[in-house]
Structure formats: structure tokens, C-alpha cells
Amino acid sequence: MIWYTALVLAVAVERLTELVVARRNTRWSLARGGTEAGGGHYPAMVVLHTALLAGCLAEVHLTGRPFLPALGWTMVAVTVAAQLLRWWCVTTLGSRWNTRVIVVPGLPPVTEGPYRWLRHPNYVAVAAEGIALPLVHGAWITAVAFTVLNAALMAVRIRCEDEALARLPVAAARA
Numbered sequence: 001m002i003w004y005t006a007l008v009l010a011v012a013v014e015r016l017t018e019l020v021v022a023r024r025n026t027r028w029s030l031a032r033g034g035t036e037a038g039g040g041h042y043p044a045m046v047v048l049h050t051a052l053l054a055g056c057l058a059e060v061h062l063t064g065r066p067f068l069p070a071l072g073w074t075m076v077a078v079t080v081a082a083q084l085l086r087w088w089c090v091t092t093l094g095s096r097w098n099t100r101v102i103v104v105p106g107l108p109p110v111t112e113g114p115y116r117w118l119r120h121p122n123y124v125a126v127a128a129e130g131i132a133l134p135l136v137h138g139a140w141i142t143a144v145a146f147t148v149l150n151a152a153l154m155a156v157r158i159r160c161e162d163e164a165l166a167r168l169p170v171a172a173a174r175a
Contacts (some may be wrong), residue, residue, distance in 0.1 A: 038160030
């Protein structure tokens, strides 16, 4: 279980790194006239993502969930793939990537990298991680709870992003 705790803590460090990048990018976006949309759901997102990490550790340690190699190693691979996809999104969006919904006027939507194939690839990474990270060590209650709550939150978040992007001038949206 020590290695699983280390894995969850490594994901927590990755999330903290995301917040550092997001703060820098928030300053960049706001300095260019960016506006935030839908900030009301952001605290719920922070709580949910924190609860995922805490739930992984609590469920495994309190229930003594076993490591099942066939499931566990597969879910490690999915967790790593989710991190790679997430950072592909971050690097593709560059200074525009954020944990908040901030739209900078005059910038066209990104259609490169994973955005060439998916409208919201970062949320694919979040969903995959939310299922895989708990299941690495059999924390199925955490996986199910996160997945259900995340689906509800993503419905709000994606609608918010799509509405914010739709408010861009037509010329910028077509560029």
C-alpha cells in the first residue's frame, strides 16, 4: 500500500503543479482582456478533485482493499495515459490553458493537438483518471462516486465553456 500512497501523492503534486501553471496563465489571460465565466462551479470542482485523492487513500487504507494485479497494472497504465493526455492539452493550449474558464477576446479556438479530434480532451483525461486512479488498488466506491459527481459537474462545466466560446466574435471563432 505504500507505493499506492506514493502514486496518489504524486498525482496530488501534479495537481498542485497545474495550479501554479493555471495561476500564471490566469494573469496572462486577464492582462489581455480575458474574462472568467462560470466561476460559481469552480469551488465544487476543487472539492471534488481533492475528495478523489483523499477517497482513494481512505478507501484503500480503511477497507484493506487488495491490489489485484490484472486490474491494478491496467489502471496504472490508464492513469499514466490520462496524465500524458492532460499535459498534451496543457502544452497545446500554452498560456491559454487554465483550471478556470477564461476566454481572451480575439483569440481563435484551438484546433491543434488533441483538440483536432476532441472538443474537450482534458475532460477525457479527468474522467479516465477518476476511474483508474482509485481502481489501481480496488477503491471502487471512490471510482463510482467520483465518476457520478464528475459527470454532473462536467455537464455544467462544458456548457459554461461552450457558452463562453460562443460569445467570441464570429471572425475570431472562424480564424
